[in-house]
Amino acid sequence: MHPAPSIIAFTTLSGIGFGLIIWLGLGAAPDATHLYALILCLLAAGLVCAGLLASLLHLGQPTRFLKAFSQWRTSWLSREAALAMTTLVVFALYAALWVTGTRFLPLGLFAALLAFKTVFATAMIYAQMRSVPRWRSVLTPVIFLLFALTGGALFAGVRGPTPWLLGALGLLQIVAWLWGDRALARSGTTLATATGLGEMGRPRLLEPPHTGQNYLLKEMVFVVGRRHAARLRVIGLVLAVVIPLALILPTEGRLAVWIAADVHALGALVLRWLFFAQAEHVVGLYYGKR
Amino acid sequence: MTALPASTERALGLVIDLDTCVGCHACVVACKEWNSGSSPAGPLSDTDAYGARPSGTFLNRVHTFEAVPADGRQPRVVHFPKSCLHCADAPCVTVCPTGASLKRERDGIVLVNEDDCIGCGLCAWACPYGARELDPVAGTMKKCTLCEDRIDNLALPEEDRIPACVRTCPAGARHFGDLADPESAVSRLVAERGGIDLMPEQQTRPTNKYLPPRSRDVDVLAPLLEPLPEEAGGFLGWLDRTLARL
Numbered sequence A: 001m002h003p004a005p006s007i008i009a010f011t012t013l014s015g016i017g018f019g020l021i022i023w024l025g026l027g028a029a030p031d032a033t034h035l036y037a038l039i040l041c042l043l044a045a046g047l048v049c050a051g052l053l054a055s056l057l058h059l060g061q062p063t064r065f066l067k068a069f070s071q072w073r074t075s076w077l078s079r080e081a082a083l084a085m086t087t088l089v090v091f092a093l094y095a096a097l098w099v100t101g102t103r104f105l106p107l108g109l110f111a112a113l114l115a116f117k118t119v120f121a122t123a124m125i126y127a128q129m130r131s132v133p134r135w136r137s138v139l140t141p142v143i144f145l146l147f148a149l150t151g152g153a154l155f156a157g158v159r160g161p162t163p164w165l166l167g168a169l170g171l172l173q174i175v176a177w178l179w180g181d182r183a184l185a186r187s188g189t190t191l192a193t194a195t196g197l198g199e200m201g202r203p204r205l206l207e208p209p210h211t212g213q214n215y216l217l218k219e220m221v222f223v224v225g226r227r228h229a230a231r232l233r234v235i236g237l238v239l240a241v242v243i244p245l246a247l248i249l250p251t252e253g254r255l256a257v258w259i260a261a262d263v264h265a266l267g268a269l270v271l272r273w274l275f276f277a278q279a280e281h282v283v284g285l286y287y288g289k290r
Numbered sequence B: 001m002t003a004l005p006a007s008t009e010r011a012l013g014l015v016i017d018l019d020t021c022v023g024c025h026a027c028v029v030a031c032k033e034w035n036s037g038s039s040p041a042g043p044l045s046d047t048d049a050y051g052a053r054p055s056g057t058f059l060n061r062v063h064t065f066e067a068v069p070a071d072g073r074q075p076r077v078v079h080f081p082k083s084c085l086h087c088a089d090a091p092c093v094t095v096c097p098t099g100a101s102l103k104r105e106r107d108g109i110v111l112v113n114e115d116d117c118i119g120c121g122l123c124a125w126a127c128p129y130g131a132r133e134l135d136p137v138a139g140t141m142k143k144c145t146l147c148e149d150r151i152d153n154l155a156l157p158e159e160d161r162i163p164a165c166v167r168t169c170p171a172g173a174r175h176f177g178d179l180a181d182p183e184s185a186v187s188r189l190v191a192e193r194g195g196i197d198l199m200p201e202q203q204t205r206p207t208n209k210y211l212p213p214r215s216r217d218v219d220v221l222a223p224l225l226e227p228l229p230e231e232a233g234g235f236l237g238w239l240d241r242t243l244a245r246l
C-alpha cells in the first residue's frame, strides 16, 4: 500500500496522543505540578489534534468530513472518528479539572477507556481488510495498542511497566513480520483464483490494461519501498525499542525519559511507514505484481 | 446507508465471456464515454492526457493474461475485462464512513452517492478486484454504476437500455441481466458454461460471473484420418532418396 505521509503521521501521532490520554486518565504523573500537568495534557491533546488534522489532508473532499461520523454501525472509520471526538471532549473536561487542582479519576478512567477503544478502532480499519492479507490479523490491533501504550507511557514518564511494554512491542513486531511475510501466500488468493484460469495452466500477465500509471497502482501496488525493508526493520526496531530501553533502564532522570520518548516516536514513524509500504494488496496480482 | 441489505429483489450484473472477448477495449472506451457525458458529478478525469505520464480514471479495464499449461502445450491468451462485480457481500460498502457507498435493495447495484463521498479511499482499499478509483479532479470515488442511468431510462430507445459496455461489445462477450432469476438468459448461460466467481476465497460473493474459455486443443478430425506413410513411394520416393544421397 502507498505509505501516505498524512496517514502515517495521523496514526502514529494520534496513537501516541491517545496512549498518553490512557496513562494520564489512569492517574500517571501523580505528583505533577499544575504547570507540568498542563504541559502533559496539552501534549496529549496536541498530538491527537495534529493527527486528526493530518488525516483530513488525506481526504479528496475534506470539507465534508462531518459526514464521516454517521455510519458508526458498520464502518470502523466512522467509529474511529466518533470515538476520537468523544475521547477529546471527555479528556478536555478531565484535564481542565486536573490543572485547576481536582483530579477526578472516574472521569480519567472513562477517557482512558475511550482512548483505548479509539486506537482499537483505528487498527480495525486495517485489520478488517481481507484484500490486504498482511493486515488481516489479530496482531494488527495488538501492535497498534502496544505502540499507543508504550509511546504514551514514555511521554507520561511512567516507570514500572514501560520496559516490559517496549520488550513486548519489539517481540510482537518481529512475530508480526515473520507471520506477515507469508500472509499473502497463506491467504489463498493467487492470480489463478483472481482470473479463474488456473485449470488451464499457470496464468501470467501478458499485457497490462494500460501503459501508464493509474490510481490503483499508485495507491495499492507500492513496491518501491520494499527494497530497503530489511534495513528499515532494523532501524525502526533500534529506534523504537532498543535505544529507549538502553536510555531508561539505567537511569531515573526525566531528561533520559524524554529523549527515549522522542527516539521511540521516530522509530514508531519508521515502523508505521513499513506497515503500509510492505502491505501487499491482492489487486497487485492482476498487474503481475505483489 | 452502508449496511448491506440482507437480500435484494434482483441481482443485476454482467456475465463476461472470456472465450469470445477479443481484447479490443471497445467496452473501456464506451464506458468512459458514457460515464463522462452522463454523470452529474462530472467527467471521469484524465491527467496529463497528452503528456509524458498520462493517467486516467476508468470504471472498466481489460487485462490480457496467458495461461501456460504444465505439459508444454501452447500457452492460451485470454483477454480479461474487469469492472465492479456488484458483490452480494460487498466489503467496499460496509467500510464507508459516510454512507456514500451503498448496495441498492431493489436491484443489488453497488453505487457511490458522490455528494456524500469525502474521498477517503477506504472502499477502494477494501475491494480486492481494483474496481474503484478515486478521481483526482473530482476528489470522489468512481466506480461502475452498471449504467443505472441507461437500464431504466425510458428516454432511450429500448435496445439502448443496457449498459454501454454491453451495447458496444463487437464480440458479444458481455451479457447483462438478473442473476437472481434462474430462468434469465444470463443465469442459463452461467449454468451451461460453468460460470465462475473471481477470488471466491475473498468471500465477496460477486454477482458478475466469468465464463471460462473453451478448450481449443480438442482436434475432432485427427483421430478419423489415416496416418501419412513415413516413406513415400513412386516418383516422390525416388526423388526423396536421390536428394538425400546428394
Ligand code: SF4
Pocket (backbone or CB within 6 Å): B083, B084, B085, B086, B087, B090, B091, B092, B093, B110, B126, B127, B128, B129, B130, B131, B132, B143, B204
Ligand atoms: S467488485 Fe469491488 S467495488 Fe464492486 S462490489 Fe465488489 S468489492 Fe465492491
Ligand code: SF4
Pocket (backbone or CB within 6 Å): B095, B096, B097, B098, B099, B100, B101, B112, B116, B117, B118, B119, B120, B121, B122, B123, B124, B140, B141
Ligand atoms: S471514498 Fe467515499 S465512498 Fe469510498 S469509503 Fe470514503 S466516503 Fe465512502
Ligand code: SF4
Pocket (backbone or CB within 6 Å): B030, B031, B032, B034, B035, B059, B060, B083, B084, B143, B144, B145, B146, B147, B163, B164, B165, B166
Ligand atoms: S456497466 Fe456501465 S459503468 Fe459499468 S463497466 Fe459497463 S459501461 Fe462502465
